[in-house]
Structures are given as structure tokens and as C-alpha cells.
Amino acid sequence: MSYKTDYGRVNGLGSAKDGTHHFWTQRISAIALLILTPLFIIPFAINLGDSFEAVRASYNHPLNAIIAGLFVITAFYHLKLGLQVVIEDYIHGKAMRTGSIIALYLFCTLAGFTGLFAIAKIAFTPLGA
Amino acid sequence: MADVNRGNRPLSPHMTIYRPQVTSVFSILHRITGVGMTLGAILIVWWFLAAATSPDYFAVVDGLLTSWFGVLVLTASVWALWFHFCNGVRHLIWDLGRGMEIDDVAHTAWLTLAASVLLTIITLVLA
Numbered sequence: 001m002s003y004k005t006d007y008g009r010v011n012g013l014g015s016a017k018d019g020t021h022h023f024w025t026q027r028i029s030a031i032a033l034l035i036l037t038p039l040f041i042i043p044f045a046i047n048l049g050d051s052f053e054a055v056r057a058s059y060n061h062p063l064n065a066i067i068a069g070l071f072v073i074t075a076f077y078h079l080k081l082g083l084q085v086v087i088e089d090y091i092h093g094k095a096m097r098t099g100s101i102i103a104l105y106l107f108c109t110l111a112g113f114t115g116l117f118a119i120a121k122i123a124f125t126p127l128g129a
Numbered sequence: 130m131a132d133v134n135r136g137n138r139p140l141s142p143h144m145t146i147y148r149p150q151v152t153s154v155f156s157i158l159h160r161i162t163g164v165g166m167t168l169g170a171i172l173i174v175w176w177f178l179a180a181a182t183s184p185d186y187f188a189v190v191d192g193l194l195t196s197w198f199g200v201l202v203l204t205a206s207v208w209a210l211w212f213h214f215c216n217g218v219r220h221l222i223w224d225l226g227r228g229m230e231i232d233d234v235a236h237t238a239w240l241t242l243a244a245s246v247l248l249t250i251i252t253l254v255l256a
Contacts, residue, residue, distance in 0.1 A: 027224065030217050037214055041207075044173070045256040048203075049195050052184045059180070068177070075170055082163045115174040118181035125181075 022081060029078040033071075040071035056122055065123035069116050076112035080104060151238045152231075159216045162209035169206030172199075204253065211248040215241040 002009065013019045047058050059065050087100045172194060179190035193199050219237050222228045228237055 027221065030221060034214070034218070037210065041210070041252060042255060045207075045252050048176070048256055049191070052180065052187045052191075055180050055187070059177075072174065072177075079163075079167060079170060083167070086160060086164060111171060111174050115177055118174070118177035121181040122177070 022084075026078065026081045029074050029081065032074050033078060036067060036071045036074055039067045044068070056125070057127055059119060059122045060125070060127055062123065065119055069119045072115035072119065073112050076108045076115070080108035083108075151235050155216060155238045155241070159213060159220075162213040162216075165209050166206055166213065168202060169209070172202065172206070204249075207252050208245060208249045211252070212241065212245040215244045215248070 043058060043064050047055050050058075059068060083104050084101055087097060087104060091097045091100050176190055176194060179187040194203065219228070219241055222237075228234065
């Protein structure tokens, strides 16, 4: 038996049982991406189409590597939050919806980690190796 | 049985006779560009993975991304990125409770479209 009031039990939680956490983290990742997107897209656009050696040399630089790593992680986190809402809106039935959200979470974690690992490997491999 | 007649009730909005407004079109475009960028994000990760693997593998992925199909997908992704970026700024301003008068909403929508096209052109010039 709970001694909390009805209001106290539900205050700030909502139907997803996590309150404003989803909203808040989506805004924070959005603000982070306002900074990271231009910083990422400029060197990426310049490097796309360049040779293997040139791309490796470019992302061997800590500044490019740190920005690219942060961008990939933040982008896939933001993508997970956004696509989760799309799934919740358009996919009906508890099993399909929950399954889709689990698959989305796993996919975004896999893609984000793969991107971060690849960038880190380029950054930590000495040039010419 | 409160919703016993739910299946026969009219659906709103009636999409076939619904006149699109700048508000609704930009709202759904924010979603479409967000979902669409999943493909672009996968291509970027693939490109980095190839660059981290070997020159031969990089040549394959780079060849795909710089083919006409790759350029088409990446160009669309770049516009989607800048549209979502600019429209995201609109959403953040709305979160502050500002710019919600209907005139402001329409004005910032056209501003978003113009800025997204301009930023796309700048990005493509760099590439």
C-alpha cells in the first residue's frame, strides 16, 4: 500500500512513465547538433570524393576526429529519440510497437558505435601505417 | 462501450480534400526529412568504416557515394539536413513561447525554406 497521494504518484510522469526526460534530451541533443552539424559537414563535404590517404590524414587530426565522433553519437541519439516518436504515432499494436522501438534502439546503438569506432581507428592509426 | 461506433466515424483531416497550409506542410516535412536522413546517416557511417578498413574497401564505398545515385541521395540528404536544422531552430524558438502568431509562423517557414536551399548550395559548392 502506498501512502502517496494520487497526484504525487503521477506528477510529472505521463503515459510513457518517464516524465519529460524524452522531451528534454531531444532538445539538448538538438542544441548540440546546432553546433556540431556545421562543424562536421564542412570538413566532410570537402573530404568526400578525396583519396583514401587524404581522408585518413584529415580525420587523423584530433579536431576533425573529435567533432566527427561527437556528431555521429549525437546524431544517432537524436535520430533514436525522433524515430521513436514516429513509431509511437504510426505503428499500432503493443507487440509491433514495442518490438519496433527495441529494434530502433539496437540499430541506433550499433550504427553510432560503428561510426565512433571507425573514426577512432582512423584517428589512432599513425599516418602511413 | 464508448467507442463502439469508432470505425464509422469520419476521419479528420480529410486528406483528399484538405487544402495544404504552410503550417501542416512544414510540420510533415520536418518528419519526412528526419526519417529520410536515416539513409544519409548510414552512408556516412559506412564511408567512415570503409576509410578505417582498407584502401580497396574505401574505393568501393567511395565509388558508390560519388556515383550519380550516391550524389542524388547525398544531395537530398544535405537539403534534408539543412531543412531539419533550420526548422529545428523554429521549433526551439517556439519552445521559448515566441513566434507563434500565425503571421510569424508563415514568415519563418519561408525563411526556413530559403535558408535551407542556400545552405545546401553552399555545402555542394564546398564538396
